Structure formats: C-alpha cells, structure tokens
Amino acid sequence: xxxxxxxxxxxxxxxxxxxxxxxxxxxxxxxxxxxxxxxxxxxxxxxxxxxxxxxxxxxxxxxxxxxxxxxxxxxxxxxxxxxxxxxxxxxxxxxxxxxxxxxxxxxxxxxxxxxxxxxxxxxxxxxxxxxxxxxxxxxxxxxxxxxxxxxxxxxxxxxxxxxxxxxxxxxxxxxxxxxxxxxxxxxxxxxxxxxxxxxxxxxxxxxxxxxxxxxxxxxxxxxxxxxxxxxxxxxxxxxxxxxxxxxxxxxxxxxxxxxxxxxxxxxxxxxxxxxxxxxxxxxxxxxxxxxxxxxxxxxxxxxxxxxxxxxxxxxxxxxxxxxxxxxxxxxxxxxxxxxxxxxxxxxxxxxxxxxxxxxxxxxxxxxxxxxxxxxxxxxxxxxxxxxxxxxxxxxxxxxxxxxxxxxxxxxxxxxxxxxxxxxx
Amino acid sequence: xxxxxxxxxxxxxxxxxxxxxxxxxxxxxxxxxxxxxxxxxxxxxxxxxxxxxxxxxxxxxxxxxxxxxxxxxxxxxxxxxxxxxxxxxxxxxxxxxxxxxxxxxxxxxxxxxxxxxxxxxxxxxxxxxxxxxxxxxxxxxxxxxxxxxxxxxxxxxxxxxxxxxxxxxxxxxxxxxxxxxxxxxxxxxxxxxxxxxxxxxxxxxxxxxxxxxxxxxxxxxxxxxxxxxxxxxxxxxxxxxxxxxxxxxxxxxxx
Numbered sequence: 262x263x264x265x266x267x268x269x270x271x272x273x274x275x276x277x278x279x280x281x282x283x284x285x286x287x288x289x290x291x292x293x294x295x296x297x298x299x300x301x302x303x304x305x306x307x308x309x310x311x312x313x314x315x316x317x318x319x320x321x322x323x324x325x326x327x328x329x330x331x332x333x334x335x336x337x338x339x340x341x342x343x344x345x346x347x348x349x350x351x352x353x354x355x356x357x358x359x360x361x362x363x364x365x366x367x368x369x370x371x372x373x374x375x376x377x378x379x380x381x382x383x384x385x386x387x388x389x390x391x392x393x394x395x396x397x398x399x400x401x402x403x404x405x406x407x408x409x410x411x412x413x414x415x416x417x418x419x420x421x422x423x424x425x426x427x428x429x430x431x432x433x434x435x436x437x438x439x440x441x442x443x444x445x446x447x448x449x450x451x452x453x454x455x456x457x458x459x460x461x462x463x464x465x466x467x468x469x470x471x472x473x474x475x476x477x478x479x480x481x482x483x484x485x486x487x488x489x490x491x492x493x494x495x496x497x498x499x500x501x502x503x504x505x506x507x508x509x510x511x512x513x514x515x516x517x518x519x520x521x522x523x524x525x526x527x528x529x530x531x532x533x534x535x536x537x538x539x540x541x542x543x544x545x546x547x548x549x550x551x552x553x554x555x556x557x558x559x560x561x562x563x564x565x566x567x568x569x570x571x572x573x574x575x576x577x578x579x580x581x582x583x584x585x586x587x588x589x590x591x592x593x594x595x596x597x598x599x600x601x602x603x604x605x606x607x608x609x610x611x612x613x614x615x616x617x618x619x620x621x622x623x624x625x626x627x628x629x630x631x632x633x634x635x636x637x638x639x640x641x642x643x644x645x646x647x648x649x650x651x652x653x654x655x656x657x658x659x660x661x662x663x664x665x666x667x668x669x670x671x672x673x674x675x676x677x678x679x680x681x682x683x684x685x
Numbered sequence: 686x687x688x689x690x691x692x693x694x695x696x697x698x699x700x701x702x703x704x705x706x707x708x709x710x711x712x713x714x715x716x717x718x719x720x721x722x723x724x725x726x727x728x729x730x731x732x733x734x735x736x737x738x739x740x741x742x743x744x745x746x747x748x749x750x751x752x753x754x755x756x757x758x759x760x761x762x763x764x765x766x767x768x769x770x771x772x773x774x775x776x777x778x779x780x781x782x783x784x785x786x787x788x789x790x791x792x793x794x795x796x797x798x799x800x801x802x803x804x805x806x807x808x809x810x811x812x813x814x815x816x817x818x819x820x821x822x823x824x825x826x827x828x829x830x831x832x833x834x835x836x837x838x839x840x841x842x843x844x845x846x847x848x849x850x851x852x853x854x855x856x857x858x859x860x861x862x863x864x865x866x867x868x869x870x871x872x873x874x875x876x877x878x879x880x881x882x883x884x885x886x887x888x889x890x891x892x893x894x895x896x897x898x899x900x901x902x903x904x905x906x907x908x909x910x911x912x913x914x915x916x917x918x919x920x921x922x923x924x925x926x927x928x929x930x931x932x933x934x935x936x937x938x939x940x
Contacts, residue, residue, distance in 0.1 A: 274737040277707050301704040301754045302805055304795040308786035313924060319894065320928075323783050326708020326828060374714060374735055385736030387729065390721060405717035416889030418715060419708045419828045423889035430890035510803045681707055685799050 263289040266662045272299075273673060275375040275385070277327055278680025282669050283513075284652050286662075291653045296645040296673065298516035300684040306631045314340045314600065314626045315426050321618065322420050324633065325682040327370065329420045330363040330411060331611035332682075334485060335618035335633075338607025340426055343622050346598040351589050352428030353485075355414050358582050359424065360484045360609070361575045362410025366418065367612035368530070368568040369407060371677045372459070373400025376565050379671045380462040396458045399451040403572065406441075406448050410579070413437045428595035435587055442583045445576060452576050456548060459569055465668060468559045469650045471643055472523050473532035474505060476610050482540040482574060483533060483610045492535050492557050493522040500606045502617040506634050516683040518642040519634070525642035528614025529676060530567035531558060545574035561647055562675045568612075600626025611636055613679050637683035640676050647672055696842050699731035699743035700774075701764055703750030703757050704784055704811065708828040709775035710734050710749055716831040723835055726842060744769045745841060751777040751784045752812040765818040770841060773813070773820045774834075776827040776896045776929050783827070784811035785930035811930070822847055827896035827929060830882055850880040851901040854893050858884035866892050867915055872922045876911065877903040877932075898931030905935050 268284040283295040305324055309317050318336040322329040334356055341348060348356075373396070374386045383389060389397050408418040413433040415421030423430040474495075478487035489497040489505045497505050508517045520526060534541075534549070538556040541549070549555070549570045554563055604621040614636030621630040651672050655665045700710055714720065714735065729736060730743040746768035752758060765771055776782045787795055788810045796805045814820060824837055833849075840847045850856075854875040858865075866873040866887055873892035875884065879900040886893050912922045926932040 272733055274733045274739070275735060277734065301757065302795075302799065302807055303704060303753070303784055304787045304790075304799055304807075307790050307795045307798050308783070310790070312786075313921070316924060316928070319891075320783055320786065323706050323708070323827065326706040326711045329706070329708065370711075370714065378737070384738045385729070385732075387724065387736070390724070401717040401720060404714075408715060408717070416891070417885050419711060422886045422891045425891065431888075510800060512803075515805065681702075681705065 264662070268662065268666045268669065270666070270670065273670060275378065276674060276678050276680060277325075278678070278682070278684070280673070280678065280680045282648065282673060284648070284665070284669060286656065289656060291649065291656055294649040294652050295513055296641060296648055298514040298641065298680055298684060300515055300681050302515055302684050305633055305685050309628045309631045312628055314344065314620075314622055314628060317620070317628055318424060318426070321633065324635070325679055326419055327367050327679060328363060328611045328613065328682070330359050330415060330424065331609050331616050332618070333421050333424045334360065335607045335609045335616050336620065337424060337426055338486060338609065339605050339618045339620040340607070340622065342605030342607060343603035343620055344598060344601050344626065345603065346427050346596060348428040348596055349593045351432070351586070351591060352594050354582060354585055354589075355429050355432065355594070356424065357484055358410060358579070358586070359414035359421065361579055361582070362407045362414060364407070364612045365572060365575050366404050366407030366411060368572050369400050369404035372455070372565060372568055373397065373404070375677070376674055379667075379674060393458065395454060399455045399458075402448055402451045403455065406444055409441050409444060413441055425595065427598050430595065432591040432594050433586070435591070438583050438586055442580055445579050445583070449576055452572055456551070456569060456573075459566070460551065464560070464562045464566065465671065466560070467562060467651055467654060467672070469561070469647055470559045472521055472526040473535040473557065474521065474526050474528050474615060474639065475532040475536045476608055476615055477536050482537050485609050487608070489608065489615070490536050491521060491526065495521060499608045502606045502608060502619065502634065506617070506639060508634065508638070514641065516641055516680065517638050518645070519639045520642060525646050526639065527561070527643045528636045528639045529564055530571050530612075531561070531564040532614060533610060534558070534567040534570060541570070542574045542577040544577040545570050548573040561643075561672060564675050564677065568677070600624065613637060613677050614639060633685065635679065635683045637676070637678045637680060640678065641683065644673055644676055644678065695728040696726060696838065697728045697730050697742060697744045698747065699745070699764070699768070700734070700747045701731070701749065702734070703748070703761065703778070703814070704753040705750030705775065705777045705782070707734060707749065709826070712828050712831045712834060716835070719835070726839065741767060743767065746771045747774045748772065748778050748814055749774045751781045752814060752817060753784060753808050754806050755808070758817050761814060761818055770821045771818065772837070773815065773823045775829050776825050776931065778814045779823045779825040779931075780898055781811040781813045781930040783929055786927075787811060825849075825879065825897040825931070826882060833881055852880050853900040853903065854878045854880050854882065854884050854887065854897075856880055857882070858887045861888050863887055866890070867911065870917070872912055872917050872925055874925055877905060877908050892925065894925050894928040895931050896929045898929075899935070
C-alpha cells in the first residue's frame with residue numbers, strides 16, 4: 262500500500278536542548294528527512310572576548326549543565342597551553358578523576374533516564390520506578406557515584422568550583438577519597454545488575470558506515486588531550502582541530518554541521534571505543550564481548566552499549582586513581598603563572614565526544630579570540646544522514662508511521678545529543 | 686499522599702527551559718538519595734528533558750533560562766497563562782544570567798563572529814523572565830541548590846511560607862570556618878551576595894561571583910572600600926559584578 266505521511270517532532274523529548282525531526286513520505290517513499298536544531302544561539306565565543314583568562318572556565322562551563330566539567334577543562338587546557346602553564350601532576354590526576362565522575366554521571370543519566378524508557382516502551386523513567394525498581398535504583402546509585410566523584414574533586418557536581426588555571430584550587434580530603442573508594446567497590450554489583458538489564462533489551466539492527474573521530478594518546482583510554490584520530494586513518498595534532506571539523510552552516514539548523522573524509526562523521530562513546538578498544542580495562546572488554554560489541558562497529562544504536570562499557574572502564578579504573586591520590590601528600594596542586602599572549606587548542610573527551618576549545622590571549626591574559634566546537638555539532642550531520650537511511654530502511658521493511666517515528670526518535674537519542682551546547 | 690507528615694495532593698508540575706544550559710533542570714534529577722521521595726510528591730505533566738509525555742494541565746511551572754529570542758516570549762506567556770504558580774528557576778531566569786555577557790557586544794557583531802552571513806534571530810539583550818511575565822517565586826543560583834528547590838517545592842505543596850536567606854554568603858562561609866578569600870588576595874562577592882548556596886564556591890577556594898544576586902540591605906559602599914583597602918583590582922571587581930547580571934544596578938550606580 263502506498264502511503265503519505267509527515268513526521269514532525271517539535272522539541273524532541275528526553276534530550277538536552279531543542280531539536281526537531283522532520284520526515285515526509287510520499288507514495289510510500291522517503292521524500293525528505295531532516296535533523297533540525299532550533300535552539301537559541303548563545304554566542305559564547307563572543308561573550309569570552311575581553312574576559313580575564315582565569316574567569317573563562319567559569320563562563321564556558323555554563324555551555325552545558327551535564328558536562329560542565331569537560332567544558333571547564335577544555336578551556337583550562339587551551340589557556341594553559343596558550344600561556345605555557347604546566348599544572349602539577351597531582352592536579353592532573355584530580356582532573357582525571359573529575360572527568361571520570363562526570364562521564365559516569367552523564368552516561369547513567371542517559372542510559373537510565375533518557376534511553377531506557379525507549380527500550381522499555383514507557384514515556385519516562387517514572388513508570389520504571391514501579392516495573393523495574395532494582396534497575397532504576399542501580400542507575401541512581403551509579404549516577405550518585407559519578408556525582409560524588411565530581412563533588413569531591415570539583416566542589417560541586419554541576420559547574421565545578423575548584424578547577425582553575427594552573428591546577429586545582431582545593432584538593433579532595435583523603436577521608437572523602439577513601440569513602441568514595443569504598444562506595445565504588447560496593448557499586449560494582451549495581452553496574453553488573455544494570456548490564457544484565459540492558460542485555461535483555463533489543464537493539465535495533467541498523468548500519469550506516471561512517472567515520473568515527475576521537476582523541477587517542479596510545480597510552481590510556483582518552484580523556485584530556487592527545488592526537489585527533491579517525492577510523493578512516495586520519496591523524497592530526499590537537500591544534501589542527503579545524504582540519505578535523507570543517508564546520509559549515511545549513512539553513513534548517515542553528516547548530517553547525519561538520520565533515521572530515523566523508524559527508525559526515527561521528528564522535529562519542531562509540532567513536533572512542535572504535536578508536537581506543539585496546540586501551541580499555543579488561544573488565545570493560547569483557548562487558549563489550551558480552552554484548553557482542555567489537556571495533557569498528559557502525560550501528561549508532563550501539564552507542565548506548567559503548568556508554569555502558571565505558572561505565573565498566575570507569576568503575577574498574579577509579580580505585581587505582583584514588584590509590585594514587587591517597588599515596589600523595591595532595592599539597593602541590595596549583596602552579597602560579599603570569600599572563601602572556603598565546604594561542605592553543607584544548608581537546609577533551611566529553612561524555613558525548615571530543616570537545617574543542619580554542620583560545621587566544623593578549624599579554625594581559627585577556628581572551629581576544631575563542632572558538633568552541635562541541636561533540637553534538639560534530640554529530641549533527643551524521644544524525645541527519647542516519648535519519649534518512651534509517652527511515653528508508655524502515656519503509657523498505659514495511660514499517661508504518663508510528664514505528665518509523667519511534668525508531669527515528671530512538672536513533673537521535675542514541676547519540677545522546679546535547680543540543681543547547683552545540684549552539685552558540 | 687503523605688510527605689514529611691503533611692497530607693497533600695500531588696503537585697501538577699511542568700518544567701520548561703529557555704536560553705540556558707539546562708543545568709538547573711538536571712539538579713531535579715540529582716540528590717539521588719531523596720529523589721524517589723521527591724518525585725512521589727510530584728505529578729510531572731510536562732518535563733521534556735526527562736519525559737515524552739506533554740500534558741498542559743499543570744498548576745506549577747518551573748521556568749529555567751533567559752529570554753533571547755522573540756518566539757520565547759510567546760511560549761513564556763502561554764506557560765504563564767496556564768500556571769497558577771510560576772517559579773523562576775536559576776540565575777538565567779532570575780537575572781538574565783551569564784547569557785547577558787553578550788549584551789556588551791552589538792548583536793550584529795555576535796552573529797557575524799559565530800555565523801558569518803547566515804541570518805540568525807536573537808535579541809540584543811538577554812532578559813530575565815520577569816521582564817515579560819509575573820513571577821511568583823524566584824530560586825536563584827547557577828546552578829540552583831537542590832536542597833533549596835526541594836524545600837520550596839515542598840513549601841508550595843504544604844502552603845508554607847517561602848523565603849530566601851536575606852543575609853550574605855559571608856555568613857555561611859564563616860560558619861564553614863573557611864579562610865577569607867580577601868585575606869588570600871582575591872576579590873570575592875561573598876559580602877554582598879545572597880546566601881543559600883552554603884558558600885560552595887569560597888569553600889572550594891574560589892571567589893563568589895554572585896550567582897544568587899544581591900543579599901537584602903547590602904552595604905555596597907563598604908564592599909568597594911574593602912576592595913580598595915586591600916589593594917585589589919577594581920577592574921576585577923567590576924568583571925565579577927557583571928558576571929551573572931545580578932548586580933547591574935550597583936555597577937551603574939558606580940558609573
């Protein structure tokens with residue numbers, strides 16, 4: 262039967278920010294499929310102009326309420342590189358622990374609150390409180406563990422207070438670190454329980470080959486700094502981020518699109534997994550094997566599984582990082598510096614993928630030019646082209662309007678987009 | 686339903702976001718230990734960030750974010766028309782927030798710098814929501830403090846009096862026995878900013894940037910004297926006062 266219908270999802274729910282899915286089908290064939298970001302621009306790159314470098318991370322962390330630690334650390338890294346500041350080793354380790362906390366919190370939020378209802382067929386997590394209380398409890402406890410790590414290292418879970426240029430302004434107390442270490446050991450069981458639940462969910466079968474971009478330093482799973490690499494074999498220096506992004510505007514989106522070797526590319530947990538599988542903790546590799554996830558995986562829905570695998574990596578590696586801090590006197594945490602003129606890029610792996618902040622300072626340490634390219638900006642084009650391919654596949658399989666709509670919503674959510682962050 | 690010994694109806698609540706980072710809404714999902722109990726108090730009718738359900742029969746609207754585009758004004762007015770109680774939630778909604786940092790540049794320059802020739806709709810200024818609608822309660826903070834949100838939402842449910850601390854952050858900072866940041870050579874807005882955050886920033890050895898706006902009856906002249914007497918930078922003080930747009934009248938005051 263030939264059918265005509267339009268799918269027009271205004272302000273897609275259970276994602277951060279405002280994005281629309283627009284699909285039209287004529288005579289049973291796909292006529293158009295768009296991923297349209299309609300978020301209000303905020304102009305962060307302009308706002309920071311004239312601001313003192315030390316104040317900038319406090320402003321840019323407000324780009325995102327979910328990954329404010331990543332934004333703070335991307336600004337700090339770019340400004341420290343621009344002004345040739347080397348933070349002490351202890352601060353580097355505290356920052357790494359902060360990244361772990363944020364990623365765990367963000368992944369748990371996405372997996373349990375935003376994505377799980379799709380797979381369970383409920384409109385939100387609230388009905389799951391009744392039907393799957395043990396799963397929601399596991400999600401909450403993992404999210405809480407992430408938040409506790411962030412609070413201990415940054416003073417607060419959202420919008421960090423103690424991540425500063427030159428290091429950190431206050432070290433976590435050893436007593437707190439020891440408590441969180443115990444909490445981490447106890448909550449491994451929660452993660453196993455969550456994995457068992459996700460194992461029962463059916464991941465849609467959809468593959469569109471694409472290029473995956475992430476950081477890679479070759480020594481550890483990537484969090485802060487490193488080379489920019491892609492599964493198509495591109496390797497770039499961190500400062501050459503523009504060659505890895507090639508931003509352009511489209512008329513139906515306030516957020517930009519990017520491309521590298523193909524019409525689009527993807528960043529995020531699956532991209533990190535595809536490029537850095539060898540650096541994962543053995544327990545995370547085991548978790549991936551249990552889900553049949555192997556590099557290079559081209560099913561965007563598997564990004565949810567890659568996030569779960571990363572939770573295993575974080576929980577498995579956190580104890581060693583805390584032990585390193587417990588052996589430290591935690592006194593050498595901040596380097597003093599003199600403002601100077603310079604320019605550099607700071608790249609970090611935010612929960613949703615590689616995040617670039619580029620900053621230029623004058624001799625007084627005021628920012629004169631800035632550029633921020635957010636993971637979702639890098640995923641927009643991939644989401645857009647995936648929507649087209651997925652809708653075509655679903656129509657070819659004879660799926661109706663409601664099924665196509667649900668699949669398309671799930672697809673966008675699987676990228677865990679952070680739309681308001683992607684728009685400036 | 687019984688919560689903290691009070692029998693109440695579930696609150697029909699909607700949560701809405703405008704120009705912002707959605708960090709305040711995220712706080713609703715934090716403080717995990719009490720989250721199920723807090724959710725049990727609420728009948729969430731419309732909360733796009735966590736639920737696909739969109740129902741328009743809510744009584745309380747929590748509104749996050751500042752207003753920077755004309756279509757946001759219409760959406761905000763429609764929310765006001767439905768809600769019996771409208772709560773401005775977070776520094777962006779209460780004061781225009783750090784989004785107001787763009788106010789110092791002409792909007793044409795903002796658009797050209799970020800988008801080149803592409804046409805973009807944006808207002809010259811970032812507005813607080815009370816510029817367009819009546820606000821019943823304000824909960825400032827960047828982000829909001831979850832304890833305070835729970836306290837205020839429970840107060841609405843139980844029809845208890847609602848108020849913010851009138852005293853400055855300094856009081857809470859002293860209670861936490863912190864070394865004063867002025868003594869460490871930093872300009873801190875703790876003496877003039879509204880408390881209620883438990884002095885989270887100065888406790889992390891980072892100066893207060895005034896995200897909760899001015900406390901009641903502040904002594905601004907004494908604060909500027911303090912900055913000068915300590916030999917600290919007035920320029921830095923002004924940068925901090927302008928950070929969240931909560932101290933605009935005082936900045937203008939000084940000329």
